[in-house]
Amino acid sequence: xxxxxxxxxxxxxxxxxxxxxxxxxxxxxxxxxxxxxxxxxxxxxxxxxxxxxxxxxxxxxxxxxxxxxxxxxxxxxxxxxxxxxxxxxxxxxxxxxxxxxxxxxxxxxxxxxxxxxxxxxxxxxxxxxxxxxxxxxxxxxxxxxxxxxxxxxxxxxxxxxxxxxxxxxxxxxxxxxxxxxxxxxxxxxxxxxxxxxxxxxxxxxxxxxxxxxxxxxxxxxxxxxxxxxxxxxx
Numbered sequence: 001x002x003x004x005x006x007x008x009x010x011x012x013x014x015x016x017x018x019x020x021x022x023x024x025x026x027x028x029x030x031x032x033x034x035x036x037x038x039x040x041x042x043x044x045x046x047x048x049x050x051x052x053x054x055x056x057x058x059x060x061x062x063x064x065x066x067x068x069x070x071x072x073x074x075x076x077x078x079x080x081x082x083x084x085x086x087x088x089x090x091x092x093x094x095x096x097x098x099x100x101x102x103x104x105x106x107x108x109x110x111x112x113x114x115x116x117x118x119x120x121x122x123x124x125x126x127x128x129x130x131x132x133x134x135x136x137x138x139x140x141x142x143x144x145x146x147x148x149x150x151x152x153x154x155x156x157x158x159x160x161x162x163x164x165x166x167x168x169x170x171x172x173x174x175x176x177x178x179x180x181x182x183x184x185x186x187x188x189x190x191x192x193x194x195x196x197x198x199x200x201x202x203x204x205x206x207x208x209x210x211x212x213x214x215x216x217x218x219x220x221x222x223x224x225x226x227x228x229x230x231x232x233x234x
Contacts, residue, residue: 024045034052054073056078064083095114099119108128124145134156144166149170152171158176164184165185166187169190
């Protein structure tokens with residue numbers, strides 16, 4: 001199947017099997033791709049903005065620099081997908097499986113990742129400003145240098161997470177579990193840790209610990225005091 005035959009807006013390809021196909025640069029804006037099988041396909045630089053990708057099979061799919069802004073990937077299976085540099089602004093990824101996915105430098109501003117599985121994912125330097133990560137699962141996730149300004153991680157589970165140099169200004173961690181997280185040089189200005197449980201984390205000073213405890217945060221075990229970057233600018 002040639003790419004040109006699929007370049008269309010509003011096309012219905014639901015439940016189509018496109019396993020392993022080369023679809024580089026394809027334009028399928030606002031298409032219906034629900035339940036589509038795109039496992040191992042190459043969609044580098046494709047335009048999938050505002051598409052319906054609910055329940056899609058995106059296992060090991062190459063989505064490098066793909067435009068997925070406004071797309072609905074709820075309940076999709078994107079294990080080990082390559083989404084580096086992808087545009088996920090306003091995308092819906094509710095309860096999707098993004099374990100081991102590569103999301104370096106992705107733009108996911110305002111994205112909905114409620115209940116998503118991000119175990120082992122690499123989101124270094126990704127922009128998740130204002131993203132909804134409530135009830136998400138973040139184990140062994142790399143978020144070094146990521147922007148999570150104003151993101152909501154309430155009820156999320158964060159274990160063995162790298163948040164060095166991350167921008168967490170105004171991020172919300174209400175009722176979250178935070179274990180073995182590296183927060184060294186992270187910007188924690190204005191974060192909310194109400195009723196969060198923290199243990200064995202790096203980068204929390206005694207001064208900040210006292211402030212977080214006032215919010216109701218619980219420090220269950222030792223937290224290593226390292227320098228934290230707290231600026232006065234927004």
